[in-house]
Amino acid sequence: MSNYAFIGKSMPRVDSRAKVTGEALFTADLRLPKMLTGKILRSPYPHARILNIDISEALRVPGVKAIVTGRDVIQRKWGVFGYTQDQQFLPADRVRFIGEEVAAVAAVDEDSAQRAIDCIRVDYEILEAVFDAMESLAPTAPLLHDNFPHNINVHVPINVGDVEKGFAESYYVREDTFTASEDSYFQGEPYAVVARFDTDNNLEIWMPNAGPHMKAKPLSNALGIPLNKIRVRKITIGGAFGGRSEIAPADLICALLARKIGRPVKIVYTREENSIATRQGHALITTIKTGVRQDGRVIARDVTCYMDGGAYSSTGPIAVSVPFLCMEQAYKMEHVRYNGYRIYTNKPPRGMIRIHGRAFACGVDTQLDMIGEHLGIDPVTMRLVNAREPGEFTNTKSHVASCAMKETITKAAEKSGWNDKWGKLPPLRGIGIGCNSVQTGFPMGIRGGSQAIIKLNEDGGATVISGVVDNGQGNDNMLVQIAAEELGIRTEDVQLVTADTEVTPSDPGAYSQVSTFIGGHAVKNAAENVRRQLFEIAAKTLNVKVDDLKARDRMIYVKDSPDTGIPLKKVVRMILAQGKSVSGQGDYWPKVDPKREWVKNPFGQMCGAFSFGTTVAEVEVDPETGKVTVLEVTAAQDVGFALNPLVLEGQFQGSIAMGGQGGILTEGHVWDGGSVLNPTQLEYKVPLACDMPKINTIIIESNDPEGPYGTKESGMSIAMSAAQAYAAAVSNAIGVYMTDFPLTPDKILEALQNKVESETPNQNEDVMEKALELIVPAV
Secondary structure, eight states: OTTOSSTTOOOOOTTHHHHHHTOSOBGGGOOOTTOEEEEEEEOSSSSEEEEEEEOHHHHTSTTEEEEEEGGGSOSOOBOSSGGGOOBOSSOSSEEOSTTOEEEEEEESSHHHHHHHHHHOEEEEEEOOOOOOHHHHTSTTSOOSSTTSGGGEEEEEEEEESOHHHHHHHOSEEEEEEEEEOOOOOOOSSOOEEEEEEOTTOOEEEEOOOSOHHHHHHHHHHHHTSOGGGEEEOOOBOOOOTTTTSSOOHHHHHHHHHHHHHTSOEEEEOOHHHHHHSSOBOOEEEEEEEEEEOTTSOEEEEEEEEEEEEETSOTTHHHHHHHHHHHHHHHBOOSEEEEEEEEEEOSSOOBOOOTTTTHHHHHHHHHHHHHHHHHHTOOHHHHHHHHBOOTTOBOTTOOBOOOOOHHHHHHHHHHHHTHHHHTTTSOTTEEEEEEEEEEESOOOOGGGSOEEEEEEEOTTSOEEEEEOOOOSSSSHHHHHHHHHHHHHTOOGGGEEEEESOTTTSOOOOOSTTSOIIIIIIHHHHHHHHHHHHHHHHHHHHHHTSOGGGEEEETTEEEETTEEEEEEEHHHHHHHHHHTTOOOEEEEEEOOOOOTTOBTTTBOOSOOOSOEEEEEEEEEEEEOTTTOOEEEEEEEEEEEOSSOSOHHHHHHHHHHHHIIIIIITTTTOOOOEETTEESOOSTTTSOOOOGGGOOEEEEEEEOOOOSSSGGGOOOOSHHHHHHHHHHHHHHHHHHHTSOOOEESOOHHHHHHHHHHHHHHHHHHHHHHHHHHHHHHHHHHO
16 A cells, blocks of 8 residues: 555645635635526425415515516425435425425525515415324324325335344343434534526526535436536535535525526525525434344344424435444344334424434444443443454345454554553543444446546646545645546645536436545546556557556656656657547446335445444543533544545544534424424534544555455445444443433433432332341341
8 A cells, every 4th residue: 555656645635725715715705797696585484385375565575686486496396315305395286394485585695585575475274284204104294295195205214134032032121212412513614605697598607515416416306407408516515414415495596586587596594594404414213123143143133213304305225224234234133123214393404414313323322332231241342242344244134245243342442441441540531432334336327437537638737527526525736636646646736626417417416425436436547547648648659558658747667677668748749649539438327236225125245345433432520410421532434445544533533523422412403383493503502623532543444345456435434433433431420221212411410310319219228128037037
């Protein structure tokens, strides 16, 4: 690996300077000639029928240029899958959550737009609403969508082996229920959209996204115009975390306003809107029944999970499946049964999130600790006994080609001083461990592959054209590193053209953890194509074989004779002089089972690779306030191969912040019916840099046989395992297994109080028994 010039080396990201100096432009920063400001009228009711919308007074407000309502849209419902199409982005008949879009205004400034919004009169017929997933299943509950009986949006059933037989053969069986409230993404950048149409009805649109091509097609459908007339432009993006992976109502609304008035329009969400009108994380109720052998090895597991999906499907089938998949990838089970339900309620829609399924994942690991305590087995051993190994198949028939799960466990335990601390810490100090696995992609049909194009200029510089999007994780830098490495040029010689649907080929997007594995692979293949063309000319010039050549530092030279070479730019000019261009294309498609489907057939190869992560957290709890102080965190992940260790360390740190520090200790929404009571960062506590503990990062390389340079997903396994480790550490510190997340101070204080109350009578009984033993003989 030391032979690489850029791959495997820590280097600053190519976009760092622009971001830290403020030069980078986000969507809200865009200024276009004659641009108008858009504002959206939202429903004040969780469930109501729209009887009439009167915009006459609003149209008379000075400065108002256009208003759109449900009458202006094609009556076609959106859904990520054909069988989950249930949402109209500007409904004409019914609203299903507080904050749903009802109408929108474009005006010369924000004040005029808001005055017009206040003047729109909507007549509603208020309907019965339901806010709890379990209540929504009741026969008497209002039906939110006519074609989804019992308000069940998605049901994913998976049954492998004979679970009842496994329980019968188990040495010990226990069942527990774990819950978690809704959480939010709280990206640094609130949602914003800018749209404009030209005179030929071509749309240009900017917005935060996790895949521009995944935005373009649904926009084409919703607007009723050909796909080649939709151009999603590249823009700096301030975070995604799963929340920018699909079309948003604001995308269509902004485009409708721009088309109606013939001028550019910009819509920028407030922080409150960003919480209530974009996707949220699911609330979960997860019941887990597990049977084990005497050595702690899981024989059978039965999991039932109810997810509060809110008013619409979003990525429903994926959301229901992923927590189970992460579990089966991380841990071996002989028999397993899963029933996952996503339930409609009158709350904002929920989607995938970086720590999706925290009640599920934390439940699995917390229960392992419970079982281990009963059997007298420590948490590290419980995980090693059940950990996934390379060459195995998951229960749903995915082959695991590379896996260093056990190494992540042992290395994290060693670095954290586990053996010196487990069972030996002072009162109210605790240590916990969590393990998880995340898939590197999933089947996406015709959109599952990526293509890249590279052209060389006469000075030896390269232009890389790719659909890969960077929404904060460093994908642009990854493409530059790969291209520079393969072409033998410097990183400053690479110019990127990315994430623009008009000029870049298709790519699956950044939200399925495949940007390096698939998009980077395509760039690598394109660069190899171009390099082959260069070597063919250079080999003739140097009178050697193509295989004898190497490209590095802008030179093409003979491997065994570094002094024998030719400048790369000279070779480019030689090719151009022959009347040929120097360009090449490459693509890559993951080796997945095309017949695998989330609901109908959840079996077959899921993705090309799996990452594995372990986190150990050490905490201290204040018994007076319930506050948790995190003292130290150690995170180890099998990343396949680290393209840029510096970037990976940043991903690990961000994952711990979101998965553990925020996801388990502070982040969760509070509700009054369908109203979010903590929509901003004043009440919704996102961790700050000053809250973060000491973090030890351990990069483990298993060199996946399919990933470019052996790499695979990096970071997500740490986010999930951090949540599990934090939960385990707090439980260990207070001596109570916590089952409802997040673990806020009030819940911790209640657990401590209940523990004291439950222990006090037992202590009195012991005293009485001893007293009687002394009295009876005397009598």
